[in-house]
Amino acid sequence: MEKSIETIWKEGFLKSDALVAPKLNDLYNQKSKNIVDKLVKIFKINLWGVLALGLVFWIIAYFGGVPIVGAIFFILFVILVVYGKLKMDKMGELNKNVSTYEYLKAVDTWLKGVMAGYTKIYRLFYPAFFILTMVGLWFSNIGDIYSEKLLYRFPDMNMLFGMPVYLLGFIAVVSSLLAIFAGPIYKLDMYSVYGRVFGKLDDIIADMEELRKE
Amino acid sequence: MSSDFYTFSILPYAAIIIKICRAYTNTQEDFEDYYQEVCLQIWRSNTSFREQAEWSTWVYRISLNVCLTLLKKKRNKDQHFASDYLPAEVIEDSHVFANEDLNQLYDAIRQLSEVDRAVILLYLEEKSYQEIATIIGTNPNNIGVRIKRIKERLKKLLDGKID
Numbered sequence: 001m002e003k004s005i006e007t008i009w010k011e012g013f014l015k016s017d018a019l020v021a022p023k024l025n026d027l028y029n030q031k032s033k034n035i036v037d038k039l040v041k042i043f044k045i046n047l048w049g050v051l052a053l054g055l056v057f058w059i060i061a062y063f064g065g066v067p068i069v070g071a072i073f074f075i076l077f078v079i080l081v082v083y084g085k086l087k088m089d090k091m092g093e094l095n096k097n098v099s100t101y102e103y104l105k106a107v108d109t110w111l112k113g114v115m116a117g118y119t120k121i122y123r124l125f126y127p128a129f130f131i132l133t134m135v136g137l138w139f140s141n142i143g144d145i146y147s148e149k150l151l152y153r154f155p156d157m158n159m160l161f162g163m164p165v166y167l168l169g170f171i172a173v174v175s176s177l178l179a180i181f182a183g184p185i186y187k188l189d190m191y192s193v194y195g196r197v198f199g200k201l202d203d204i205i206a207d208m209e210e211l212r213k214e
Numbered sequence: 215m216s217s218d219f220y221t222f223s224i225l226p227y228a229a230i231i232i233k234i235c236r237a238y239t240n241t242q243e244d245f246e247d248y249y250q251e252v253c254l255q256i257w258r259s260n261t262s263f264r265e266q267a268e269w270s271t272w273v274y275r276i277s278l279n280v281c282l283t284l285l286k287k288k289r290n291k292d293q294h295f296a297s298d299y300l301p302a303e304v305i306e307d308s309h310v311f312a313n314e315d316l317n318q319l320y321d322a323i324r325q326l327s328e329v330d331r332a333v334i335l336l337y338l339e340e341k342s343y344q345e346i347a348t349i350i351g352t353n354p355n356n357i358g359v360r361i362k363r364i365k366e367r368l369k370k371l372l373d374g375k376i377d
Contacts, residue, residue, distance in 0.1 A: 003315060005319060005334075005338065005365065005368055005372075006338060008313075008315040008316055008319045009316070009319065009338040011313060011315070011316075012311055012313040012315060012316025012319070013229070013233075013316070015311075015312050015313065019228065019229045019232050019233075020232075021225065021228040021231075021232060021249070022245070022246040022249050022250070031254060031257065034254070034258065196261065
């Protein structure tokens with residue numbers, strides 16, 4: 001008797017042996033490779049982004065009449081990039097001839113090292129960036145217009161290095177706060193970019209640790 | 215991915231993945247590769263899953279997308295490596311199922327175009343026209359006509375073995 005394709009389909013899959021799922025031997029290796037590749041990719045894009053941002057700041061500062069401030073901005077960003085590049089090279093040296101778990105643990109340790117290093121750098125970078133921005137704005141062509149208005153209104157204002165003492169005080173307070181809270185700020189910044197990858201890396205390591213216990 | 219992701223989010227839907235991967239592969243080795251890749255992509259994309267859709271619909275969509283992508287890649291690779299000198303791919307696993315009718319049906323399905331394969335698989339899985347259209351990203355109005363055409367083609371391929 002002829003059967004419809006619908007009947008063949010239904011009857012064919014009634015037997016359980018028709019739907020045996022293959023073993024996933026290499027899944028963790030693939031996932032690990034995937035995570036590390038993604039991490040490296042984002043890291044590289046980030047470094048190029050930082051460099052481009054440094055250049056943009058330099059250009060803006062140049063046209064704003066404060067090229068030296070712009071150059072310092074650029075140097076600050078270059079420091080971030082050079083540090084990142086050195087760390088990337090270190091990552092490339094990680095031994096891949098070990099188990100996936102050991103490799104991922106090494107990547108995780110590397111990542112924590114990078115974050116610790118960057119936290120130290122950002123403790124100086126954030127305040128420096130803020131100081132430069134404020135100084136740059138004050139002495140820029142746009143800042144000149146406002147500083148003149150301010151000085152016209154408050155001619156007896158105390159000045160130091162060509163800037164109002166109140167403003168310097170404000171810069172000092174904010175810079176100190178930035179230096180103190182550099183760690184959490186950087187962490188927030190990092191997790192906004194790498195959060196998902198970090199989460200997946202943690203998950204897969206936790207998974208593999210669990211499997212090793214079994 | 216939690217350690218239970220595979221057990222609770224993939225394994226209950228393994229039948230879907232197996233049925234689809236079988237339709238796009240000719241060898242056990244390819245089938246296992248495709249199955250693995252589908253699982254990997256389901257895990258990777260699970261954060262993009264929106265609760266409005268059913269998880270099974272999501273699994274269908276990912277499975278089809280992955281199979282179509284891998285097939286395209288394989289085809290490009292085969293073309294790249296002097297396809298003129300290679301024999302046409304042999305279907306090694308034409309008897310993977312215990313049910314001979316099902317084996318023949320799969321052989322016939324494998325001769326359809328990639329999209330037709332997707333449509334008929336979803337139809338056989340009793341998906342509505344709307345669901346089929348959603349999964350393969352097309353207009354639901356044409357699905358009925360297309361299914362009719364595919365069934366006629368299958369009938370010819372199976373040489374009167376089906377009604």
